[in-house]
Amino acid sequence: MRHILSLLMENESGALSRVAGLFSARGYNIESLTVAPTEDPTLSRMTLVTRGSEQIIEQIIKQLNKLVDVVKLIDLTEGEHIERELMLIKIRTADENQRAEIGRLAEPNGGTLVDESGDTVTVELIGSGDQLDAFINSVERSSIIETVRTGASGISRGTRSLRI
Amino acid sequence: MELNGSEILVQFLKDEGVEYVFGYPGGAVLHIYDALFQQDDVRHVLVRHEQGATHAADGYARASGKPGVVLVTSGPGATNAVTGIATAYLDSIPLVVITGQVATPFIGSDAFQEVDSVGITRPCVKHNFLVKNREDLAATLKKAFYVATSGRPGPVVVDVPKDVTDPGIRIPYEYPQEVSLRSYNPVTKGHPGQIKRAIKLLRAAQQPMIYTGGGVVLSEASDELIALTHKLGFPITNTLMGLGAYPATDKQFVGMLGMHGTYEANMAMHECDVLLAIGARFDDRVTGKIAEFCPNAKIVHVDIDPASISKNVKVDIPIVGDVKHVLTELIRELGSRDGNVDSAALEKWWRQINEWKSHNCLQYDRDSDVIKPQFVIEKLYEITGGEAYVTSDVGQHQMWAAQFYKFDKPRRWINSGGLGTMGFGLPAALGVKLAFPDSDVACVTGEASIQMCIQELSTAMQYMLPVKVINLNNGYMGMVRQWQEFFYESRYSHSYVDALPDFVKLAESYGHIGIRIEKPADVEGALKEAFGHKDRLVFLDFLTDKTENVYPMIAAGKGHHEMHMTPECKAPQSSERELA
Numbered sequence A: 001m002r003h004i005l006s007l008l009m010e011n012e013s014g015a016l017s018r019v020a021g022l023f024s025a026r027g028y029n030i031e032s033l034t035v036a037p038t039e040d041p042t043l044s045r046m047t048l049v050t051r052g053s054e055q056i057i058e059q060i061i062k063q064l065n066k067l068v069d070v071v072k073l074i075d076l077t078e079g080e081h082i083e084r085e086l087m088l089i090k091i092r093t094a095d096e097n098q099r100a101e102i103g104r105l106a107e108p109n110g111g112t113l114v115d116e117s118g119d120t121v122t123v124e125l126i127g128s129g130d131q132l133d134a135f136i137n138s139v140e141r142s143s144i145i146e147t148v149r150t151g152a153s154g155i156s157r158g159t160r161s162l163r164i
Numbered sequence B: 001m002e003l004n005g006s007e008i009l010v011q012f013l014k015d016e017g018v019e020y021v022f023g024y025p026g027g028a029v030l031h032i033y034d035a036l037f038q039q040d041d042v043r044h045v046l047v048r049h050e051q052g053a054t055h056a057a058d059g060y061a062r063a064s065g066k067p068g069v070v071l072v073t074s075g076p077g078a079t080n081a082v083t084g085i086a087t088a089y090l091d092s093i094p095l096v097v098i099t100g101q102v103a104t105p106f107i108g109s110d111a112f113q114e115v116d117s118v119g120i121t122r123p124c125v126k127h128n129f130l131v132k133n134r135e136d137l138a139a140t141l142k143k144a145f146y147v148a149t150s151g152r153p154g155p156v157v158v159d160v161p162k163d164v165t166d167p168g169i170r171i172p173y174e175y176p177q178e179v180s181l182r183s184y185n186p187v188t189k190g191h192p193g194q195i196k197r198a199i200k201l202l203r204a205a206q207q208p209m210i211y212t213g214g215g216v217v218l219s220e221a222s223d224e225l226i227a228l229t230h231k232l233g234f235p236i237t238n239t240l241m242g243l244g245a246y247p248a249t250d251k252q253f254v255g256m257l258g259m260h261g262t263y264e265a266n267m268a269m270h271e272c273d274v275l276l277a278i279g280a281r282f283d284d285r286v287t288g289k290i291a292e293f294c295p296n297a298k299i300v301h302v303d304i305d306p307a308s309i310s311k312n313v314k315v316d317i318p319i320v321g322d323v324k325h326v327l328t329e330l331i332r333e334l335g336s337r338d339g340n341v342d343s344a345a346l347e348k349w350w351r352q353i354n355e356w357k358s359h360n361c362l363q364y365d366r367d368s369d370v371i372k373p374q375f376v377i378e379k380l381y382e383i384t385g386g387e388a389y390v391t392s393d394v395g396q397h398q399m400w401a402a403q404f405y406k407f408d409k410p411r412r413w414i415n416s417g418g419l420g421t422m423g424f425g426l427p428a429a430l431g432v433k434l435a436f437p438d439s440d441v442a443c444v445t446g447e448a449s450i451q452m453c454i455q456e457l458s459t460a461m462q463y464m465l466p467v468k469v470i471n472l473n474n475g476y477m478g479m480v481r482q483w484q485e486f487f488y489e490s491r492y493s494h495s496y497v498d499a500l501p502d503f504v505k506l507a508e509s510y511g512h513i514g515i516r517i518e519k520p521a522d523v524e525g526a527l528k529e530a531f532g533h534k535d536r537l538v539f540l541d542f543l544t545d546k547t548e549n550v551y552p553m554i555a556a557g558k559g560h561h562e563m564h565m566t567p568e569c570k571a572p573q574s575s576e577r578e579l580a
């Protein structure tokens, strides 16, 4: 099962490598990992997407909690939550028609054209991982020049929250 | 008080109550060594190799219950310490290892003797720190001691760049009395609801078993364990790390379990219906094949580390907490004298266990003309009255020491279980002797293991640490040879230790006494003589049977009921036993 873990960590050098090191040392899989500071400069927040059996996820959570730099952790997938990922995708377009076509594909998915230069367009898309995958699949493979994705970040719905 | 960084470090150790620092100097720690030189409160023990420093500090910690402290230089000093840090990590031993580092402006420049000590040690420490400012030094050291010794203990590395210890810059120092880490709050009390559920299960048990490990030793909970076990009347087994926490001579003790555990302990594990696991981590040497581990049992597991629970074996009633607290609660909840257990069922269960016991699985040939290693340990036990601190190295000798020295007290059996580090025994014995100068300390070792830290014989001389080295010299890496005999059709690939030194002369050249013993009849006399030399290190080189094997043995990946037994023992061999 896919799980989205959200962590508050001490904003210290080394904290990220402890998490990454834990995953490689114990052979856990990381689908994506994002980390950035929060409104509290002493804390950074990480979102980690991983897959595994219930037993493995339980171990992952316990092992992460054991890291001295991890202040708090929740499994977002245990409750209602919002998952968002940002993607920038640069696509080669032969003509005006194709550019319009890309625009038509992007818009219903909330995408915007953020750059049009020469024979390329760049689309910015925000959504769940699946939505971004779906968009990539809808574009002709050979016309994709590059994609860059932030990896998922997420937040619980309603009153459930991750704070100290 | 205004102090420079080096003085702060040393003053802090003093304020923290540190008696001994095990270390080895070098460029990055020279300022600190200079500060050490100018005081005599904190005593420095100069080892001959940084691995020795970590093992000596570790032995000191295991015997005394206090954290072991190590000081090494940057680069090779730090890398040499890694084996000892990992050894402590796998057995959850509290160490604070201070490593020198190149000065902060040089970090990352491949400077002389620079390695990323924090990076290298990250996977084998409980936590580590790089101190970037001298203002943070005292507080960081305080955190290090707190993290190392609380919760599930473990080694903590503090990497200190040279400029932080600059003797020219003084800042105010005050011993940090308080420490708090918002991200680190180990649990102590067990959940009362879980404790009640456990009691219910224990009372209903027909064929119960108690399995305890190193957590009982670490928690100083021997008395509570004895009280609970007596109250319940259940059979009890200990892991290799848990030996001594329950008296081996008590009649409810059925011996060690696992790969080289007793027939009765392993059979009882296999047949039990309720397992009470306390401060043990279901290691693969203990469980054997997971699918066949305690196939009929409901399991209660008490452990301070939630990650130990249901890691390898799914348990039914987890209790996260400190062993001492939880056992006290269990005893209280059990109330009445006999704990209200099913005594009729228990009586029947004991009959079965006593039948298993009657096979006497630890038999060996007592009429042999060559010295049997088991015999040496039995005599060691007799002559030291069971009161010695026994350290060991890794191999067959380690298993025989565990099987034949009946430890009645915790912290007397000191060995590397998790990492299985050859070279541990001798330096660990030195650490123990410093902690308990008036007690007998024996290092049971093999001719291969002892050579991995033999240089510490020199440290023993310098500090007058009269430990006794019991070298069970079978001329082989016996444990390796045994596996090759069993599983590789006796192809003894590189397990013969050729070109051995003359250990007697070697001991003498370090200034100690060396004795070679070749006949069974001389074993007792030699041991008596050695322990008679109260102020000398004696190296006893016992030439033992080269082909002796450790029994019982469960091959890796087999179940508890599939033991190989010694030919001396009449217990059914694994092939004859019903493989249910």
Ligand SMILES: Cc1cc2nc3c(=O)[nH]c(=O)nc-3n(C[C@H](O)[C@H](O)[C@H](O)COP(=O)(O)OP(=O)(O)OC[C@H]3O[C@@H](n4cnc5c(N)ncnc54)[C@H](O)[C@@H]3O)c2cc1C
Residues within 6 Å of the ligand: B090, B091, B092, B151, B152, B153, B212, B213, B214, B215, B216, B218, B219, B238, B239, B240, B241, B242, B256, B257, B258, B259, B260, B261, B278, B279, B280, B281, B282, B283, B285, B286, B302, B303, B304, B305, B308, B321, B322, B323, B324, B394, B395, B398, B416, B417, B418, B419, B420, B421, B479
């Ligand atoms: C050659 C060789 C052969 C071996 N053969 C065997 C064998 O036959 N049988 C055997 O048993 N072992 C054997 N071992 C040792 C084995 O590898 C493990 O080291 C050992 O089994 C682990 O012991 P343990 O489960 O007691 O755990 P430990 O490593 O001692 O861990 C302690 C556990 O207690 C917990 N704990 C710590 N403090 C507390 C506290 N205050 N309160 C609550 N819980 C706490 C920890 O979280 C941890 O889970 C062998 C090793 C070697 C080198």
Ligand SMILES: Cc1ncc(C[n+]2csc(CCOP(=O)(O)OP(=O)(O)O)c2C)c(N)n1
Residues within 6 Å of the ligand: B393, B394, B395, B396, B397, B398, B419, B420, B421, B422, B423, B445, B446, B447, B448, B449, B450, B472, B474, B476, B477, B478, B479, B480
């Ligand atoms: C540092 C290290 N290297 C290798 C091993 C693997 N190993 C385990 S036991 C053993 C042989 C030990 O031989 P010896 O010390 O003579 O003890 P014996 O088994 O003969 O009693 C070896 C090589 C180890 N445990 N540690």
Ligand SMILES: [Mg+2]
Residues within 6 Å of the ligand: B395, B446, B447, B448, B472, B473, B474, B475, B476, B477, B478
């Ligand atoms: Mg040997």
